Amino acid sequence: MAKNDGYLSVKESRRISRENRRITKAFEKQHKRKNVPESEYLTQMKDPNNSVEFENLHPYFFTDVGTSKAVDGVSFDVPIGKTVGVVGESGCGKSVTSLSLMQLLQRPQGQIVEGSIRLNMGDGKAYEITKAPNEVMQKLRGNYISMIFQEPMTALNPVFRIGEQVNEVLQLHNEEMSEESVHERTIELLEMVGIANSEGVYKMFPHELSGGMRQRVVIAMALACNPKIIIADEPTTALDVTIQAQILDLLRQLKDKINSSIMFITHDLGVIAEMADIVVVMYAGRIVEKGTAEEIFKHPAHPYTIGLMNSKPIVGKKVDKLYSIPGKVPNPINMPDYCYFKDRCELCVDKCSGEYPGVVKLSDTHEVSCYRYYKKEGE
Amino acid sequence: MAKDKLIDTAVTPVEYDPQYILMVNGLKKYFPIKGGMISKTVGYVKAVDGVTFNLKRGQTMGLVGESGCGKTTTGRTILRLYGDKTAGQVLFNGQEVYDLTPRELNAMRPKMQIIFQDPFSSLSPRLPVGEIIGEAVRQHNIVPKEEYNDYIDEVMDSCGLQPFHKDRYPHEFSGGQRQRICIARALALKPEFIVCDEPVSALDVSIQAQIINLLNDLQEKNNLTYLFISHDLSVVEHISDAVGVMYLGNLVEYGAKEDIFRNPLHPYTEALFSAIPVPDPTVKMKRIVLEGSIPSPANPPSGCKFHTRCVHCTERCKVEEPVQKEIEPGHFVACHKYD
Numbered sequence: 001m002a003k004n005d006g007y008l009s010v011k012e013s014r015r016i017s018r019e020n021r022r023i024t025k026a027f028e029k030q031h032k033r034k035n036v037p038e039s040e041y042l043t044q045m046k047d048p049n050n051s052v053e054f055e056n057l058h059p060y061f062f063t064d065v066g067t068s069k070a071v072d073g074v075s076f077d078v079p080i081g082k083t084v085g086v087v088g089e090s091g092c093g094k095s096v097t098s099l100s101l102m103q104l105l106q107r108p109q110g111q112i113v114e115g116s117i118r119l120n121m122g123d124g125k126a127y128e129i130t131k132a133p134n135e136v137m138q139k140l141r142g143n144y145i146s147m148i149f150q151e152p153m154t155a156l157n158p159v160f161r162i163g164e165q166v167n168e169v170l171q172l173h174n175e176e177m178s179e180e181s182v183h184e185r186t187i188e189l190l191e192m193v194g195i196a197n198s199e200g201v202y203k204m205f206p207h208e209l210s211g212g213m214r215q216r217v218v219i220a221m222a223l224a225c226n227p228k229i230i231i232a233d234e235p236t237t238a239l240d241v242t243i244q245a246q247i248l249d250l251l252r253q254l255k256d257k258i259n260s261s262i263m264f265i266t267h268d269l270g271v272i273a274e275m276a277d278i279v280v281v282m283y284a285g286r287i288v289e290k291g292t293a294e295e296i297f298k299h300p301a302h303p304y305t306i307g308l309m310n311s312k313p314i315v316g317k318k319v320d321k322l323y324s325i326p327g328k329v330p331n332p333i334n335m336p337d338y339c340y341f342k343d344r345c346e347l348c349v350d351k352c353s354g355e356y357p358g359v360v361k362l363s364d365t366h367e368v369s370c371y372r373y374y375k376k377e378g379e
Numbered sequence: 380m381a382k383d384k385l386i387d388t389a390v391t392p393v394e395y396d397p398q399y400i401l402m403v404n405g406l407k408k409y410f411p412i413k414g415g416m417i418s419k420t421v422g423y424v425k426a427v428d429g430v431t432f433n434l435k436r437g438q439t440m441g442l443v444g445e446s447g448c449g450k451t452t453t454g455r456t457i458l459r460l461y462g463d464k465t466a467g468q469v470l471f472n473g474q475e476v477y478d479l480t481p482r483e484l485n486a487m488r489p490k491m492q493i494i495f496q497d498p499f500s501s502l503s504p505r506l507p508v509g510e511i512i513g514e515a516v517r518q519h520n521i522v523p524k525e526e527y528n529d530y531i532d533e534v535m536d537s538c539g540l541q542p543f544h545k546d547r548y549p550h551e552f553s554g555g556q557r558q559r560i561c562i563a564r565a566l567a568l569k570p571e572f573i574v575c576d577e578p579v580s581a582l583d584v585s586i587q588a589q590i591i592n593l594l595n596d597l598q599e600k601n602n603l604t605y606l607f608i609s610h611d612l613s614v615v616e617h618i619s620d621a622v623g624v625m626y627l628g629n630l631v632e633y634g635a636k637e638d639i640f641r642n643p644l645h646p647y648t649e650a651l652f653s654a655i656p657v658p659d660p661t662v663k664m665k666r667i668v669l670e671g672s673i674p675s676p677a678n679p680p681s682g683c684k685f686h687t688r689c690v691h692c693t694e695r696c697k698v699e700e701p702v703q704k705e706i707e708p709g710h711f712v713a714c715h716k717y718d
Contacts, residue, residue, distance in 0.1 A: 090583055241612065245653075268656065269658040297659055319617070
């Protein structure tokens with residue numbers, strides 16, 4: 001078995017893909033409907049101070065080798081005007097969570113099978129993103145939610161000038177705007193993100209700009225329509241530390257300026273500590289711990305969070321040997337039925353072989369999924 | 380290229396000092412920019428422009444700087460991977476690397492190895508892992524034929540790979556394991572000196588820690604010398620004994636790790652260190668934010684190359700290029716501030 005692990009016969013593979021097509025077709029039909037009455041995707045926010053609420057979210061990928069549970073039941077809130085940092089290793093579902101908010105999952109394979117995402121539209125109105133058809137989503141993207149991607153190199157189109165690309169965003173979402181006012185607004189945006197030579201950059205192509213400048217342009221595009229929530233998917237990973245410092249400063253200023261929330265996705269704990277008010281730690285598609293930045297960094301509770309912090313060398317702190325988390329992330333197609341972190345955990349107790357641990361509240365804001373904290377709660 | 384009159388190739392030669400495994404003196408590497416109808420050389424990209432440092436046996440030197448500052452070019456030029464250097468000296472065990480005949484160079488190669496940044500593109504997808512590691516071992520006759528198989532197993536074991544991995548292909552491995560293969564490949568030749576060109580940049584935090592620990596263990600066991608190139612300052616601080624800070628082809632500051640991190644002298648080093656995010660939300664950093672970005676190495680600023688972004692810039696900095704000075708024992712800095 002060991003050698004053929006993950007091997008599928010042709011017959012089996014065909015059966016799976018036929019089954020997948022049946023499921024995804026039904027989902028696609030839902031998304032492609034036209035003239036859907038608003039009442040169908042209208043909902044109520046649990047807390048009107050939240051910008052976005054994720055509840056028990058399950059985006060799955062229906063692949064030919066089986067269903068990959070990329071994210072398996074994630075719930076957290078993004079309050080208005082706050083920055084929520086999502087940390088985790090690659091493949092833990094950070095990006096998938098944010099992409100499901102935009103409904104930009106690779107379709108038809110990627111589908112949200114369960115759970116809900118509520119987007120606050122203001123004035124007591126809220127939309128249920130998972131039920132919103134494509135038509136509606138197109139209006140939401142850019143206007144209410146927008147995204148800053150990791151690679152500024154690939155996020156910009158190399159054959160169009162910077163000005164045209166920013167203009168396009170504005171024109172698509174504001175059809176009544178005249179050409180002159182679009183141009184004016186583009187220049188204004190470029191100046192807002194700290195590009196000094198905005199008229200010059202307007203006429204440039206992406207390859208003429210440095211990485212930091214490109215990322216500024218991408219931020220300008222994301223902010224063009226004053227979105228309520230900005231998803232920053234590893235916005236500084238491809239940049240140098242000095243440029244990273246500039247971009248982080250810029251993001252913080254702009255967030256306050258247009259009063260929106262940021263969902264900040266990164267694997268760099270240093271950046272999270274600096275940017276985030278609330279931190280969500282993800283592991284293998286689930287949230288293992290969440291709390292305010294201070295709680296997470298001062299009193300990390302979950303063994304994974306502790307391991308993650310110890311494995312990063314810190315300037316000014318001397319250690320002989322870095323801690324490294326043993327083992328590796330479980331396969332998302334074939335998840336164990338006990339705590340996903342058990343096999344790599346050095347602190348596990350007997351109970352850990354039982355089913356996946358529930359959420360334990362350590363304080364009003366600090367939650368952790370680990371059996372080690374059950375006792376203190378008195379179960 | 381060295382015959383070009385525009386390039387200043389004059390370097391005061393250094394005497395070999397046996398305590399250093401590697402001595403780099405005034406090393407320059409320019410890449411020509413071709414232009415016009417007949418591909419005439421119209422200018423040079425001054426990737427490495429006068430780098431001087433010495434590296435003791437068994438130590439690790441970290442080389443940090445922004446992207447495009449010439450860290451990688453320095454590493455590769457030392458290994459003679461770019462054909463010819465433009466100027467300067469590279470003394471490896473007292474032997475000028477660029478004076479070797481092809482036969483001598485071939486004998487020298489196993490002694491100096493490199494680990495590349497991207498473990499996804501630096502392994503041939505068509506060779507099984509055993510062959511990737513063993514190819515050079517056979518080529519250089521590192522061990523007798525009878526011991527070859529056992530030797531490969533032993534090397535793989537020391538890098539945390541299982542013997543049955545030998546027949547697998549690189550695509551079957553995760554990023555961290557691929558990097559282990561790269562390390563095993565370099566280590567199999569019993570090198571004395573390894574250039575680690577951003578070996579952990581492409582890896583996750585927890586995998587990063589594994590690879591850094593592995594590099595440290597191997598160094599202790601085999602008395603290796605590393606030139607550790609990285610832009611991650613916290614990793615460099617953890618692994619290095621000495622640190623060099625590069626800016627636009629120049630080594631602006633270099634010295635023992637403790638000196639550099641405790642007392643950064645060059646304004647660029649100060650700014651670089653203040654930009655490191657600290658994983659502690661209660662610490663509010665006093666940050667020196669550098670304006671603008673790194674200038675083009677094809678047309679570097681006159682005088683001190685950092686003067687366009689420096690807060691302490693004076694008239695003198697704009698005309699006169701600073702030279703490396705020893706401020707405290709073993710701590711060198713190239714800045715007019717300390718004259």
